[in-house]
Amino acid sequence: xxxxxxxxxxxxxxxxxxxxxxxxxxxxxxxxxxxxxxxxxxxxxxxxxxxxxxxxxxxxxxxxxxxxxxxxxxxxxxxxxxxxxxxxxxxxxxxxxxxxxxxxxxxxxxxxxxxxxxxxxxxxxxxxxxxxxxxxxxxxxxxxxxxxxxxxxxxxxxxxxxxxxxxxxxxxxxxxxxxxxxxxxxxxxxxxxx
Numbered sequence: 001x002x003x004x005x006x007x008x009x010x011x012x013x014x015x016x017x018x019x020x021x022x023x024x025x026x027x028x029x030x031x032x033x034x035x036x037x038x039x040x041x042x043x044x045x046x047x048x049x050x051x052x053x054x055x056x057x058x059x060x061x062x063x064x065x066x067x068x069x070x071x072x073x074x075x076x077x078x079x080x081x082x083x084x085x086x087x088x089x090x091x092x093x094x095x096x097x098x099x100x101x102x103x104x105x106x107x108x109x110x111x112x113x114x115x116x117x118x119x120x121x122x123x124x125x126x127x128x129x130x131x132x133x134x135x136x137x138x139x140x141x142x143x144x145x146x147x148x149x150x151x152x153x154x155x156x157x158x159x160x161x162x163x164x165x166x167x168x169x170x171x172x173x174x175x176x177x178x179x180x181x182x183x184x185x186x187x188x189x190x191x192x193x194x
Contacts, residue, residue, distance in 0.1 A: 002180060007106055011099040018093060025056050025090055033079040035061035038094060043111035048128045051103040053111060054094035058082030075146075089194050095134045107183040108133030109171040116164060124168045130175055135190040137174045138167035143193050 015022075026037045039057040041064065042050050063077035078086065085091045098104040104111070111132035120127075142148070142163060149155040149163075174182070 003105065003183070004102075006180065006183075007099050010106065011096045014093075014096050015100070018096075021090065022093065025085060025093070028081050029056055029058075029079075029085075032081045033057075033060065039091075042114065043132070044114055044117045044128065045103055045111055046128060046131045048117070048125070050114065051098070051111075053104075054097055056085055056091045056094060058086050058091045075150075092134060099134065103131070105131040105133045107135055107178075107186045109136050109175070110139055110167075112164075116160070119160065119164070120168070124165075124172070127168060127171050127175065130178075135186060136171055137186055137189075138170040140186070140189050140193055141170055142167060 029037050035057055037057060039055045039059070040052050041055075043053045045051045058079060059075075059077045059082055060079060082091070095104060099106060108131045109127040117125075117128070145163060149159060152158040174186075
């Protein structure tokens with residue numbers, strides 16, 4: 001209950017304070033590439049239920065039809081402004097709306113697409129018992145994930161075999177000992193890493 005109150009209060013506060021950033025980013029995305037300002041994608045949330053996640057669009061339209069994995073700076077699907085907003089995580093800001101409506105929390109396992117969730121073992125599916133988050137300890141540990149993937153001959157295989165299982169392990173450890181204090185610590189570590 002306290003976590004939800006925290007989420008709602010700071011999501012509202014964030015939307016008010018960051019409204020100029022929203023306006024500037026929306027304008028920059030809109031005038032520099034064809035397509036809508038926002039990117040919407042189906043992700044898997046708490047209780048294994050699908051929901052729509054919101055981001056500022058950082059790639060060309062229909063880019064996820066080719067691959068669900070983004071390959072660092074060599075991915076030509078990313079727009080010019082997209083590289084900038086991805087680098088500073090500005091593309092994630094619309095997820096404050098997801099937090100506000102209750103699909104997400106500030107801190108929790110990052111929500112995955114169904115394609116990869118279908119590969120989870122029963123024990124890994126424990127991450128679906130909590131609200132997914134904008135950030136989590138695994139995201140901090142793998143803040144250079146795109147660069148790691150770009151150095152692989154088969155990025156998707158590396159993601160499935162190495163990165164995904166390790167991120168799930170980290171998040172299961174987080175869930176086992178989570179508290180408001182650990183969430184605040186994770187938020188501060190995220191801000192520092194950005």
